[in-house]
Amino acid sequence: MRRKRVNPFEESQLWVKTDPPGFEIDVFENKGRGVRSTIPRQRGDFLLVYSGQIISKKEGERRERKKSSGYRYFYRDLCIDATKDDGRLCRLINHGTKKEINCKMKLCGDCLCLFATRDIQQGEELLYDYGLKSYPWNSNLTLVKRIFRWKTLLALTHHSSIALPVEKLLLKMIL
Structure with a gap:
């Protein structure tokens, strides 16, 4: 039986300050830390908020030149710098290839949120496309x-x- 769907945008606003239940950190071979869902998810479900310091794209690029970080997310004219670990889970989501991807980042108001792009099984690792083709693990x-x-x-x-x-x-x- 399907559960009643909550408006994903409204749900994302409830979880701006803390992560929702139903996720755990795990260590994945050849990847390191990542996040898995502890409950089944449906396509379109809100998953997590990517939290960090909201800065301009220009400032993010300046920081990246000064010290590279895998925790800066560039989106349009903005950058969310999650370099400082605040304990939130979304910064630990690993990159996935086409067939592995099960979630996607979307802008909800002034929050960058992760949504399921397909049904996700209990225990499955969350993976999204980082959007860059120059990562060494791709080539x-x-x-x-x-x-x-x-x-x-x-x-x-x-x-x-x-x-x-x-x-x-x-x-x-x-x-």
Whole structure:
């Protein structure tokens, strides 16, 4: 039975100061910390607010040149700088590729909010497209998968003594 849908915009305004229940931080292989939903979600559901200091795009770019941060979200003429960890979850949502993406950022008034783009299963990691194609993990995803498989194969065949030199060589190829 479907639950009654609340207006997503109105719901987002209720959660400006704190995160709603039903999410948890987890550690994901090859990604680090991320967020998963602890309850099923429906397409169009409000998920989380991306909180941080609201600054101009120009100021955000200046800060990025001074010290790069993966926690600045640029949207039109604005930047939300979530570099300082305030304990909110949305800043921990990982980047996903086309088939993995299950949520999207939208502007709701003066808040940047995350909404489900498809039904999300209980326990599923939240993933959205960061919008930049220049991230190293986009261009080298296949190579990263090969490295992981090679390391796994070496570990399974007890040839771990050559794993470290091979890993260093492969990392030099990526970076």
